Amino acid sequence: MIERFVAMMDGFEREPAAAAARHRSHELLRIAPGQRVVDVGCGTGTSVGELTAAGALVSGVDVNPEVLVVAKERHPAGDFTTGSAESIPFPDGHFAGYRAERVYHAVADPAAALAEAARVLAPGGRIVLIGPDWTMLGLDSTDEETERAVLAAQVASMPSPRCALRFRNLLLDGGFTDVAVEVHTAVLTGASGLPMLESAASVAVGTGAVSPSRAESWLAEQRQRVERGRFLLAAPQFVTSGVRGSGR
Incomplete structure (x- = not known):
């Protein structure tokens, strides 16, 4: 399972528009060298590595200790800690920046996160929050x-599959400004899109x-599309930013 997850993450993060959204999230943080940032749901540590290279002091937090092993192997100088969006193991007011990418759809209570x-x-x-509304995926099939x-079936397996569309109001209701x-x-x-479909098919079968x-026949068609250069999967990514107010 961890191999499939890493392959899915790697394929998506290499896609130009996904990489552009990630880099844009870094810009929106407006972090000066030496300032502290937390990357919640850091996965294999791509953003931790990129932000660290830009001079930030970055802490990667992820709920999955197995994926943190991969992150530490890839970014040995990185700071990685087990934790979740609902429970970040750092003190109050510790960070100047917070980002979470493709995390809040897996959270039962986004407001608590x-x-x-x-x-x-x-x-x-x-x-900065980044993620798709999982009901908006488009696939040629x-x-x-x-x-x-x-x-x-994939959408039904997620606690908050439409959360990305609600990021703006979530931040406003949470007291953030300049949203x-x-x-x-x-x-x-x-082929970078196939791991996402294979994961979804596994959920549907399960x-x-x-x-x-039926799932294997459907996946076989998509693999053939890749071989013929006819594969297409589109996923709108909502990138929502804001500023923490002085109140709590």
Whole structure:
């Protein structure tokens, strides 16, 4: 499972629009060299490495200790700690910047996670949330019925699959100011998109939404599309930023 997750992360992060959204999130943090940033749900540590190279003091936090092993191997100079969006193991007001990418859809109570973000941010600290609304994925598929069943099963498995569309109001309701929203659509046209579909198909089979043979037939078509240069998966990424107010 960890190999599939890492492959999915790597494929997505290499996609130009996804990389552009990630780099844009770094810009929106407006971190000066020497300032502290927390990357919640840091995964394999890509942003930790990039922000550290820019001079920030970055702490990567992830709930999965296995993926942190990969992060530490790739970025041995990085600071990585086990934790979650709801429980960040740092004191109040410790950070000047907070980012979380593709995290809040997996959180049962996004408002509680945001309250934890506000706790660890200093007044005036900047926050950037990134993620897709998982109901908005677009896939070119001949078997549209199976496509709908697989993607619906994936959405049903997530606590907050539409949270990204609600980032703006989440920040406003949480007392953040200067809230702004951008949308960057990742368009995957090669094999890098397959791990995401394989993960979704595994969920659909596990929940009984589709049979193993039906899922494999659907995946076989997508693999053939990759071989013929006819694969297309589009995922709008909502990039939402704000500033922590002086109140708590």
